[in-house]
Amino acid sequence: MNTTMTFREAVNLAIVKEMEADPSVFIFGLDVPDHKRIFGSTRHLVEKFGSRRCFGTPLSEDTLTGVALGAALSGLRPILVHIRADFMLLGMNQIANMVSCLRYMSGGKCKIPLVIRSVIGRGWGQSAQHSKSLHGIFAHLPGLKVVLPAKPQDAYSLLRSAIRDDNPVIFMEHRWLYDVTGLVDEELSVPLGKSRVIRPGNALTVVCTSWMNVEALKAAEILARRGVEIEVMDVRTVAPLDETLIVQSVQKTGHCIVADYDWVFCGFSAELAAMISHRCFGALEKPVERLGFAHVPCPTTRPLENLYYHSAVNIIRTAEKMLGLSETDLSKDEFFSYEKNFKGPF
């Protein structure tokens, strides 16, 4: 059954379905059951499942990550929620020293079915401590799966797969995506570790994570007006990475932009560019280009923030250079602006 819903509703529905299906699934974290409900993504849960299975916590990210691990080792399926990925850094000791390696250190004697959800990305002047993505850092650690959905269907299906997975999964949701709507097939199951072409094309491949898919689709739409079809590839799961589909696409187009929602230096985009350059060496007509955050802490003021983040415009201009095209007139185009549907406080 296909239903139109927002990304936030899709996240919520996935949790409801899994909590209904499996009594060992529970969800917790600071403010999970408060009146705002983590951007609305945890709506109805406490009413439906009670405070045993949906509860708020003290401000103790380090310990709560360990608590989630201990519960997972004891046969439960915890979902720990952070309203900012930046706060996950307080739980980094547990993530990097315990969650990711305990199974290995025990010689495979334990399983860790644990999901850590976190909200990432740009909002309303979020500055340096409320805007990080960090998926590259988590994907760097062996033993973790890292998922960044960009469509309501993927938010729904991948979260259900994440909750059912017997390994620790970091699930990262861009806050601007919560209002994005799309058709969701409730019966559709999507395994972790598969990328997807979300718009086919033959001139150039844009490999995207998270919000950059929205920007790349806009860029593709504008370039299509002049007959340039670019292929938009949603990585969806950073770890484990599905190289096959990406390689197939770049071998077809011969051009690749990696548009990652993170810093470029030592980031996931470097991993992708290296992999693509290695595996598609003969097919590439130009070096792989990378787009990502400016290499500074995120500034607050809007003019600098606009320079810090990349958008559809940067994808269009980079594609034009790579393909030897003149600059498209963008003076009449409207690009995404958060101001249009939001006025603070965050």
Place this chain on the structure above:
Amino acid sequence: MRLARLAAIFILLFLMISKEEALLLYRKLLLARLSEEKIRELYPQNDIKTPVHLGIGGEAIPIGVCHCLPQGTKFFGTYRNHTLYLALSENTDVFFAELYGKVTGAGKGKAGSMHLTDPEHGLVATSAVVGTTIPVAVGAALANQYHETQNPSSFAKASADRKSKIQNPKWVVAFFGDGAMEEGAFWESLNFACLRRLRILFVCEDNGLAIHSPADDRRGFRSVLEATRGFDCHGASAEGADLSLVIQQTREMMEQMSKTPKPGFLHFTYFRFLEHVGPNEDFDAGYRKGLTTEERAKADPVAVFASHLPSLGCSHAELKAIESEVKSQIDRSVKKAQTDPFPSASELYTDVMI
């Protein structure tokens, strides 16, 4: 000295520890002590390629605490975990195999000394990062509460419900050193466990040293036990060299926790006989003083417990027989570990994920 001995004998009688039970406990003390003495002997050969944090002087704490807890209890420990591992499993084959990096070891050689686990016997996790297993233990206690309660309107009510309804309550024990109390994770864990009234026993094994730093250089609080007083938990403090005292304190704490469902905090002091890591004494390093012969006898859990045993009717010959049986068990295990195979190359990539 004589008075202390009389008091200890009184405690043993009071605890109704039978001769058989006492001999079992003595065997466990020896198994831990002699295994570690064997490591000290073998370590210079460089075939045990893993840092060893030996627990000589602290054996009575894990052995005593584990003795009191029922089957099904989950234990969490530190990198100084040999006694805890052996107290629970008594399996010297798997223990030495792990130290030798063999595929037959507790973690197929991927764990080494610092990460011994034995989920089958309740040892869920140990860790080389101080304080790191405490929150994980709290998570296990939360899981027990989750299974034991339906839909609590409050955690106080939940624990009251549990008290009246739970037939075989499940326990969790978190062992950690005194240094862990300088980590945020300890206080976060204590706070969360008290908030949720979890059935968890926090056991602080206090040797007054964090590697080489004495307590006075590290603590902004006057007393370990007093520092926890603001939290809604039970608390007690005792010397940890005397196994009978450890058992008494643990039993009393468990009774209190059963009467009034709250976490328990047990603080035991002990003397670390050896260097932080490695097989040697380090009294010549200058950062701490050694013990006199008389002090040594009082701080040595094996000697202290052995001195009580004759009063329970254990003969010298019986103790010697246990010692020789334990020694040959250890010798057999070492020989087996030395000849067991290393993991194959394909093992490098297994056990990361399911």
